Amino acid sequence: MFRGDVDGRTLTFERIGLKGSNFFMRDRETDSHWQQINGECFEGPLKGKHLEMIPFLLTTWGEWRKIHPETQALVPEPAYKANYEVMAKRNTNLPSSESPGRGVFRQDSRLPPHEQVMGIEVNGMHKAYPLASLRKQPVLNDQVGTSSIVVVHNEPSETTTVFSRDVNGRMLVFHEAKPGVVDTLIDDQTHSRWTPYGECTAGKMKGKKLDTIVPLPSFWFAWAEFYPDTQIYSAAAH
Amino acid sequence: MKTLGWFPSIGLSVVLIAPLGAQQPPQPNGGPFVEQRAPRFVPARQADFMMDGERVVGVNQSGVAKGYAVRFMAFHHIIQDQLKEMPILATW
Numbered sequence: 001m002f003r004g005d006v007d008g009r010t011l012t013f014e015r016i017g018l019k020g021s022n023f024f025m026r027d028r029e030t031d032s033h034w035q036q037i038n039g040e041c042f043e044g045p046l047k048g049k050h051l052e053m054i055p056f057l058l059t060t061w062g063e064w065r066k067i068h069p070e071t072q073a074l075v076p077e078p079a080y081k082a083n084y085e086v087m088a089k090r091n092t093n094l095p096s097s098e099s100p101g102r103g104v105f106r107q108d109s110r111l112p113p114h115e116q117v118m119g120i121e122v123n124g125m126h127k128a129y130p131l132a133s134l135r136k137q138p139v140l141n142d143q144v145g146t147s148s149i150v151v152v153h154n155e156p157s158e159t160t161t162v163f164s165r166d167v168n169g170r171m172l173v174f175h176e177a178k179p180g181v182v183d184t185l186i187d188d189q190t191h192s193r194w195t196p197y198g199e200c201t202a203g204k205m206k207g208k209k210l211d212t213i214v215p216l217p218s219f220w221f222a223w224a225e226f227y228p229d230t231q232i233y234s235a236a237a238h
Numbered sequence: 239m240k241t242l243g244w245f246p247s248i249g250l251s252v253v254l255i256a257p258l259g260a261q262q263p264p265q266p267n268g269g270p271f272v273e274q275r276a277p278r279f280v281p282a283r284q285a286d287f288m289m290d291g292e293r294v295v296g297v298n299q300s301g302v303a304k305g306y307a308v309r310f311m312a313f314h315h316i317i318q319d320q321l322k323e324m325p326i327l328a329t330w
Contacts, residue, residue, distance in 0.1 A: 001297060004318055004325030013327055014273055015315045025316065036329050054326060056297050061305060062290030065282050068303035073285035074317070075278040076310050083272075086264045087312040124271075157292075193283065 001005065001052035002039050020106070021142070021222045035167055037226050055214050062158035067197065108224035112234035118160045118215035119230065120224040122147045126230040128189075128223050129215070134160060134232055140184050141173050142233065149213060150174050151233075152196045154182050162200045275312040279304060300324060 004010055011027035013034065018024070022037045032044030039051030039113070044082065064071060074082060111117070117128040125145040132151035141150050148165040152174075165172045170189065177184040177193065183196040191201025198210035216223070224230060263267040282305075288294075300322040311317060311330035319326050 001295065002327045002329070010325045012275070013316050013318065015271060023315065023318040039303075051327065053323075054297060054299065056295050058295055058308075060290060061285075061288045061294045061307065063248040064294050064303075064305045068296065068305075069282065069300055070303050071282050071298075071303035072279035073294075074287055074304065074306045074310055075280055075285075076287060076307070077274070080272065080313060083264045083313045084309055086266070088309050108330055139275050202313065 001056040003054060004051075006046060006049055006051065008049070021219075021226050022226065035226075037216075037222060053214065055077055056159070058157065058217050059159040060157040063154075063159055067209060095215045106225045106228060107221070108228065110224070111220040113221040114217065115220040117220050117223055117232075118148070118151070118162075119218050119227065120144070120151075120162055120213050120215050121227075123151060126227040126232050127225075127233060128218075128220065128227075129160075130220075130232045131158075131160075131237055137176055137235065138180065138232070139176050139185060144231070150210075151215075152182050152185065153210060154196055160215050161196055161198065162213040162215050164213065165210070167205065167208055167210065271315050272311060273316040273318070274299050275318045277319050295328065295330070297321065297326070297328075306330075 001229050002204050009029065011029050013025040013027055015023055016026045018036060019042075022035060025034045026032065026037060027034065030045045032041050032046035034041050034051065039053060041049045050163050052076070072190040079182075111130065116131040118131065118134070119126060119128045122144040123146070127144045129140070129151055133154055134151065137154065138153045139150065141148070143149070148171050149162055150165050151160065153160045165174070172187040172189050174185045174187050174194065176182055177186050180197045185196065186192070187194065187205070190204040192200050192205035194200050198212060249307040288307060294305040295308065295311065296303065296305045302321050304319070304321070306317065306328055308330060311328065315330060320326060
């Protein structure tokens, strides 16, 4: 999810091919080429520019409606009904296929290619959290470089949120109010209560909001290809 | 969309081209993919085509919240939209 303009100029994007495992786009205005995964322009007059990322949440429609009752929904175009159905089936079958597909230019065997990960970038460092780990441990207090973060995974809606644990210079450590249920989190330091969306609803910290880090849902092969320096969260290391 | 009223031929070309393109049956890979440059939206309570358990990409900014079903994004790949005055590019 990006801003559609660069330096004040709105661009018109079309999908033109694959670079590595990820598609890239061209803009009609300058004929520059842009990578979808990170919004980087790698060829053409705008080479070196980046599309600005916009915070987004991957979740279920039910959960999104619950937290944003006033939301609008994208309307499907009836003309493409058959296409939507083919794509939906195809995407359901993807994780079982062994090969990461054509064009992958770097392989990283630390995880199976189609392992689903949530990838984050914090102060220029990258870390991947396998969904399988998050399911086992839905509230993860972790460290990426010098940054203290918390990863919260709500399994019923498969929603992952990530926040800085640094609140005005004070490091918080979070746990679920009820084991395995992340609807309410409590911090060990002030015993305040927090939502899985980083908002404090009760206690000393009431009204505070944690700084959000937007995780990128990805297959391992795609994340590892573009962020080869990435760390991987592993429960064993903790 | 304000712009369609302002320059009707844009609206007309969308109406004409979209059904023609759809005459082709989808290829095994789901294509040919068609970018969505004039997305339409309805309020949540009117979105009877959505299922509670399906995946969406949600954005909430400048007082506007929108949900894009992955089911539709996976085909369009590129959706060019606006959040108030801000142009946005939704990709999948």
